[in-house]
Structures are given as C-alpha cells and as structure tokens.
Amino acid sequence: MSCISDMGKLLRKSEKQLSIASTEDKNLALKKVIESIENNRKNILESNEADIAIAKENNMKPSLIDRLKLDDEKIDSIIESIHTVIKLQDPIWKSDKVWTLENGLTISKMNVPLGVIGIVYESRPNVTVDAFTLALKSGNCIMLRGSSTAINSNKALVKAIKEGLANSPISEDVVQFIEDPNRDHVLEMLRANEYIDLIIPRGGKDLISFVVKNATVPTIETGVGNCHIFIDESGDLNKALDIVINAKTQRPGVCNACETLLVHKNIAENFLPLLYDKIKDIVEIRGCSKTRSIISMKEAVESDWQEEYLDYILAIKVVEDLNEAIDHIGKYGSKHSESIITENLSNSRMFLRKVDAAAVYVNSSTRFTDGGEFGFGAEMGISTQKIHARGPIGLEQLVSNKYLIIGNGQIRR
Ligand SMILES: NC(=O)C1=CN([C@@H]2O[C@H](COP(=O)(O)OP(=O)(O)OC[C@H]3O[C@@H](n4cnc5c(N)ncnc54)[C@H](OP(=O)(O)O)[C@@H]3O)[C@@H](O)[C@H]2O)C=CC1
Numbered sequence: 001m002s003c004i005s006d007m008g009k010l011l012r013k014s015e016k017q018l019s020i021a022s023t024e025d026k027n028l029a030l031k032k033v034i035e036s037i038e039n040n041r042k043n044i045l046e047s048n049e050a051d052i053a054i055a056k057e058n059n060m061k062p063s064l065i066d067r068l069k070l071d072d073e074k075i076d077s078i079i080e081s082i083h084t085v086i087k088l089q090d091p092i093w094k095s096d097k098v099w100t101l102e103n104g105l106t107i108s109k110m111n112v113p114l115g116v117i118g119i120v121y122e123s124r125p126n127v128t129v130d131a132f133t134l135a136l137k138s139g140n141c142i143m144l145r146g147s148s149t150a151i152n153s154n155k156a157l158v159k160a161i162k163e164g165l166a167n168s169p170i171s172e173d174v175v176q177f178i179e180d181p182n183r184d185h186v187l188e189m190l191r192a193n194e195y196i197d198l199i200i201p202r203g204g205k206d207l208i209s210f211v212v213k214n215a216t217v218p219t220i221e222t223g224v225g226n227c228h229i230f231i232d233e234s235g236d237l238n239k240a241l242d243i244v245i246n247a248k249t250q251r252p253g254v255c256n257a258c259e260t261l262l263v264h265k266n267i268a269e270n271f272l273p274l275l276y277d278k279i280k281d282i283v284e285i286r287g288c289s290k291t292r293s294i295i296s297m298k299e300a301v302e303s304d305w306q307e308e309y310l311d312y313i314l315a316i317k318v319v320e321d322l323n324e325a326i327d328h329i330g331k332y333g334s335k336h337s338e339s340i341i342t343e344n345l346s347n348s349r350m351f352l353r354k355v356d357a358a359a360v361y362v363n364s365s366t367r368f369t370d371g372g373e374f375g376f377g378a379e380m381g382i383s384t385q386k387i388h389a390r391g392p393i394g395l396e397q398l399v400s401n402k403y404l405i406i407g408n409g410q411i412r413r
C-alpha cells in the first residue's frame with residue numbers, strides 16, 4: 001500500500017471527529033501545540049540549521065535562504081500566528097443566511113469543513129504550522145507535502161505538532177506529513193480523490209502547471225507574483241521611495257515583492273535619480289530605453305517584464321500615462337498584487353477598478369498581501385484564481401456549506 005493511501009485512510013478516519021469538534025477543543029489543541037513548539041524550539045532550530053547547511057552547499061540564493069531560515073524571532077512569529085487563529089471566530093457551524101419559505105420550511109445555509117486538504121508547498125517551514133493551524137481551526141484534516149529542501153525543519157515541526165495534539169482532545173492523526181521527497185507522491189496526491197477533498201499547490205510556475213495538468217482532486221491554485229508598482233504623475237515622491245524600497249528589498253524572495261516599477265514620463269526625471277541613489281548598492285536595476293536615457297544601467301529586455309526575479313533585481317519602464325501602466329500590468333502581471341502611487345483620486349479609482357489582480361493597492365506596498373497582515377492569523381497560500389477563493393486563503397475560505405431544511409410535514413406539489 002502507498003504512503004498516500006495509508007495516510008489518506010488515517011485522515012478520513014479522523015475527519016468525522018474533527019468536523020464536529022467544539023471550538024473549545026480545537027483551541028485547546030492549538031494551545032497544546034504552542035507549548036510543544038516551545039518545548040521543541042531547540043530541536044526545530046537545529047533541524048533548520050541542517051537544512052540551511054545543505055541549501056548553502058547547493059548554492060541556494062540568499063533571498064531564498066532567507067525564506068527557509070528559522071530563528072527565535074521567526075518561531076515567535078509562528079507562535080503568534082497560532083495565538084491569533086485561536087482568537088479568531090470559528091468559521092464552522094456558523095450561518096449568515098437563514099430564511100423561511102411561504103410553506104413554512106426554514107432553510108439555513110451552514111458553514112461546514114471541506115474534509116481533507118492536501119497542500120504542496122515551497123521551502124518555507126512556517127507554512128507547515130500555518131497550514132496545520134488554519135486547517136484544524138476550520139475543522140479540516142491536512143496532508144502536508146513541503147519542499148525537500150526544508151525536510152529536516154518540517155519533520156521537527158510536525159513532531160512538535162503531533163506531540164502537542166497527543167496531549168489534547170484532538171487526534172494527532174488529523175495531520176499527516178509526507179517525509180519521502182519523491183515527487184511521485186505529489187502526483188499520487190493529486191489523484192487521491194478517495195482521500196483528499198481539496199489540493200492547494202503553493203509554489204512556482206512548474207508546480208502549478210503540473211497540478212493543473214494532472215489533478216483530478218479539486219484545486220485552489222496559488223500563483224507566482226510578478227507584482228508592479230506604478231508611480232503616477234501626481235505621486236508623492238517620498239511615499240513612492242519608501243514604498244518601492246520596501247516592496248523590493250524587505251523580503252525579495254517572496255511572491256508579493258515588487259518585480260517591475262512603472263514610472264509616469266512626467267516625473268521620471270525627478271524620481272529615478274532619487275531612487276537610484278537609494279538602491280544602487282543593493283539592487284540591480286534594468287531599464288527601458290527611456291529609463292536608460294536618465295540613468296545609465298543594464299537594458300531591460302522582453303523577458304524582464306515577464307520574470308519574477310525573487311531577488312535583488314528590479315525592472316523599470318517609463319510609461320506615457322495611467323492607461324499604458326494598466327495595459328502593461330494586464331499583459332505581464334500574474335494577477336497577484338499591484339500598486340499605484342498617486343494623489344489623484346480619479347486615477348486611483350481607475351486603477352482599483354481596471355487592474356485585475358487578487359490585491360490592488362493605493363499608496364502602499366505590495367508586501368501586505370499576506371494572511372497575517374490581513375488579520376487572518378496566517379494563510380494557506382495566496383490564490384490568484386477567481387473561483388471560490390481569491391487572495392490570502394484563511395479560515396473563511398476553507399469551508400464548504402450545507403443547507404439545513406427544517407419542516408413539519410411539508411410535501412412538494
Ligand atoms: N501565491 C502564493 O500563495 C505563493 C506563491 N509562491 C510562488 O512560488 C514560487 C516560489 O516557490 P519555489 O521555491 O519556486 O517552489 P517550487 O514551486 O519549486 O516548489 C514548491 C513545492 O512544489 C514541489 N514541486 C515543484 N515542482 C513540482 C513538480 N513539477 N512536480 C511535483 N512537485 C513539484 C516542490 O518540491 P521539491 O522542492 O521537493 O522539489 C515543493 O514542495 C514563486 O514563484 C512564488 O511567487 C510561493 C508561495 C506562495
């Protein structure tokens with residue numbers, strides 16, 4: 001028997017218990033997991049050091065090592081996320097829609113768990129805990145398949161989660177982790193309709209296209225982030241500087257970092273030298289011909305507009321106006337996060353309405369597209385598709401519904 005079907009059976013067995021667990025029991029289980037992460041902190045950090053050492057040997061780039069690395073501060077923030085999810089309202093067995101028909105039937109639309117969720121995710125150990133936490137609070141069991149590059153960290157975190165659950169009213173079987181890095185198991189997950197109700201692929205282009213081609217289990221796709229910032233003619237240049245520097249350099253290895261900057265032609269000569277001065281020592285800049293007529297730099301070619309660098313590289317294009325910026329984003333953007341810097345209300349409205357993306361910003365950094373930042377405690381991924389869930393996937397997106405109809409003998413005529 002394969003590891004997927006073995007795990008699938010355990011998950012299906014635990015599903016019923018978890019789907020009807022009380023909020024108190026789920027919160028208690030999460031508190032026990034927090035205690036256990038604290039108790040396992042040293043082991044988690046040592047295991048992460050092992051992953052980092054291997055990543056360095058394999059020449060993983062620094063921006064991606066930053067994504068993989070855990071330290072005390074990151075463990076504290078993982079724990080903080082669990083605390084936040086504990087405080088959030090339980091989305092299950094809640095209804096915002098109850099009505100009575102003329103024949104006296106009362107119908108309630110109730111939130112219920114999806115069942116078993118499978119997630120395939122990138123080299124980011126915090127996702128192991130975030131995904132488990134959101135799944136548990138929303139009454140869903142979860143099968144975790146993290147990146148092989150984070151295997152030691154993930155094993156240590158799952159050990160801590162299971163130890164916590166063992167001291168709680170919720171079975172430790174509600175979470176299953178695939179330890180074998182063979183990608184054949186991913187394919188098996190994608191087709192395990194008997195055991196998995198929803199797959200969330202969280203990663204790059206190759207993963208998403210592999211999933212789209214092969215999955216028979218329903219999926220919510222997350223997507224790459226080719227995110228833009230457009231500095232409009234009326235943009236406040238001080239705000240623009242802070243926002244661009246934040247969106248490019250705070251964590252360049254993540255999907256909501258800015259990859260291309262679009263600058264209105266009427267402010268390009270003022271703005272570009274200011275920006276260049278601030279970032280030239282840390283960010284490689286590639287520009288269109290108009291940008292290069294203001295500052296000398298490497299030429300941006302067609303592939304630069306398409307690329308998600310996930311690195312200290314920024315492409316810059318000078319545009320005629322708002323419409324050209326919106327068209328460029330429509331052509332090259334990945335429908336993740338897009339921002340306009342403007343003091344012009346009608347341009348900000350136009351941008352908000354016309355740009356088709358999961359998160360559209362005015363005068364702020366694209367880095368805010370994040371479940372934690374949005375107040376969801378954590379995120380299962382950021383959906384860039386429109387069906388069912390769009391943007392950061394939190395508790396509210398991890399539910400299905402069920403209609404409850406209460407009568408007193410009605411029949412249909
Ligand atoms: N919108 C969102 O929510 C998010 C988007 N992203 C995007 O993800 C990308 C970064 O992730 P990256 O580090 O490249 O992660 P990858 O896409 O390389 O890997 C993610 C996971 O998928 C697995 N995987 C990748 N390709 C395949 C395949 N063909 N078949 C089976 N399994 C596969 C990996 O396994 P293994 O590593 O073991 O080979 C890993 O577990 C960026 O583009 C980023 O923008 C990332 C996170 C969130």
Ligand SMILES: N[C@@H](CCC(=O)OP(=O)(O)O)C(=O)O
Nearest residue numbers: 067122253254255369370371
């Ligand atoms: N929401 C996260 C980014 C999403 C994410 O995990 O992306 P990535 O680091 O590309 O795997 C954040 O703001 O840090």
